[in-house]
Amino acid sequence: MSVEDGDDNAIAVAWENADPDALERAYRRWGGLVHGLALRAVGPDDADDVTQAVFVSAWRGRATYDRGSAPLGAWLVGITRRRIADQLRTRQRQAPVAQEQPDVADRSAWTAADSTDLLSIYEELERIGDPQRRIILLAYVEDLTQREIAERLDLPLGTVKTHTNRTLARLRTLLGGAR
Amino acid sequence: MNHDERYADRPADGSAPERAAELLARAGDLDEAPGDAVWQRIRAEIEGDGTAGEDQLAHRRRSTGARARHRPGRWSLLAAAAAGALVAWVGTEVVGAGPQDEEIVVADATLEDLPDAGEAVDGTAEVVSVDGERRLRVQLEELPDTGDGYLEVWLLRPDVSGMVTVGVISGTTAEFSLPASVDLDEYPVVDISREQLDGDPAHGGRSVVRGELGTASAAVDDPPSVATPLLPDRPTRTDREASP
Numbered sequence: 038m039s040v041e042d043g044d045d046n047a048i049a050v051a052w053e054n055a056d057p058d059a060l061e062r063a064y065r066r067w068g069g070l071v072h073g074l075a076l077r078a079v080g081p082d083d084a085d086d087v088t089q090a091v092f093v094s095a096w097r098g099r100a101t102y103d104r105g106s107a108p109l110g111a112w113l114v115g116i117t118r119r120r121i122a123d124q125l126r127t128r129q130r131q132a133p134v135a136q137e138q139p140d141v142a143d144r145s146a147w148t149a150a151d152s153t154d155l156l157s158i159y160e161e162l163e164r165i166g167d168p169q170r171r172i173i174l175l176a177y178v179e180d181l182t183q184r185e186i187a188e189r190l191d192l193p194l195g196t197v198k199t200h201t202n203r204t205l206a207r208l209r210t211l212l213g214g215a216r
Numbered sequence: 217m218n219h220d221e222r223y224a225d226r227p228a229d230g231s232a233p234e235r236a237a238e239l240l241a242r243a244g245d246l247d248e249a250p251g252d253a254v255w256q257r258i259r260a261e262i263e264g265d266g267t268a269g270e271d272q273l274a275h276r277r278r279s280t281g282a283r284a285r286h287r288p289g290r291w292s293l294l295a296a297a298a299a300g301a302l303v304a305w306v307g308t309e310v311v312g313a314g315p316q317d318e319e320i321v322v323a324d325a326t327l328e329d330l331p332d333a334g335e336a337v338d339g340t341a342e343v344v345s346v347d348g349e350r351r352l353r354v355q356l357e358e359l360p361d362t363g364d365g366y367l368e369v370w371l372l373r374p375d376v377s378g379m380v381t382v383g384v385i386s387g388t389t390a391e392f393s394l395p396a397s398v399d400l401d402e403y404p405v406v407d408i409s410r411e412q413l414d415g416d417p418a419h420g421g422r423s424v425v426r427g428e429l430g431t432a433s434a435a436v437d438d439p440p441s442v443a444t445p446l447l448p449d450r451p452t453r454t455d456r457e458a459s460p
Binding site: 055061076077154173174176178179 | 234235236237239242243249250254257376378
């Protein structure tokens with residue numbers, strides 16, 4: 038288990054105990070992820086609002102968090118998904134047809150299906166944890182080779198390959214892909 | 217969304233990149249922390265909940281007799297409203313208990329007003345054992361403003377992850393019988409909340425006073441003593457009947 042995993046778990050324990058610092062620690066750890074996911078899904082104008090809503094509702098509902106059923110990061114991504122859905126519903130109500138065009142053009146790369154899948158992927162990665170999560174992120178976000186990842190994480194190359202393949206297979210299943 | 221739609225943008229030549237890998241690459245590094253203003257807004261919104269919660273309790277416990285770590289206004293929040301509430305009507309107000317038998321005070325608590333409650337009402341609570349039955353007695357210095365609603369007495373877990381309703385207090389003092397099944401080690405916090413007549417049995421999230429039961433000195437030091445009343449003018453029966 039990596040140090041990072043241990044930290045994540047420590048934050049989750051603090052969260053469950055409602056330690057006064059737990060919210061800030063969780064925000065420091067996952068605020069960037071939540072905000073980044075929100076940026077892709079709702080764009081820059083609303084991403085801050087979504088991030089705020091996620092952490093406020095997570096903290097208020099923290100009694101419903103069960104460390105046994107999900108890591109805190111995965112739980113927060115799940116809440117992010119719901120707050121994003123809320124935001125999109127609000128937008129739909131407020132902005133009828135005319136507003137659609139520039140909005141879509143702005144974020145042409147990100148369809149609703151894309152951002153939904155992206156949320157699923159990150160939720161699953163938070164669930165799986167390290168080192169699998171870091172391996173996948175280093176491979177596909179930072180575009181490192183498997184050998185570079187092995188060196189960076191000080192893991193055997195075979196382990197990196199196995200983790201990569203298994204995690205990709207899991208994500209493929211998650212997204213409903215048959216291939 | 218259907219499968220075809222989801223994969224419409226993928227090449228059909230079999231060399232299609234993994235959808236997951238492709239999305240991860242396209243999204244890039246997500247770790248883009250929002251500006252500091254967002255964190256300030258989160259804190260402000262949580263403080264705006266208007267009721268204090270376990271953080272202040274913990275704070276008070278820590279600061280008892282020790283150097284207080286004052287962070288005014290921070291983290292004053294209450295999870296009670298959002299908590300997975302265990303709600304069961306466990307208490308029945310003891311009415312006309314008759315002549316008092318031998319009482320042992322098994323636990324007591326100082327109730328302090330919560331800073332955000334808009335009230336400066338303190339009080340005390342004690343659990344007495346009478347003939348093997350436990351009773352929770354609550355006394356407030358004065359009656360908090362209940363608005364259109366009423367005041368309800370609860371026992372909470374210290375982290376507010378669970379709560380048990382004990383009963384309604386309509387005057388400045390009340391006494392409730394506690395079933396043997398209520399574990400005071402698990403639910404040591406006495407909380408009095410303002411409730412609305414809205415039919416919702418859950419905690420309304422507006423706590424007025426709160427305090428944590430501790431083992432009463434009488435029970436520890438001089439067993440099995442007859443408790444000296446900790447409260448001046450403690451009523452022998454609830455004032456619910458007596459008060460207007």
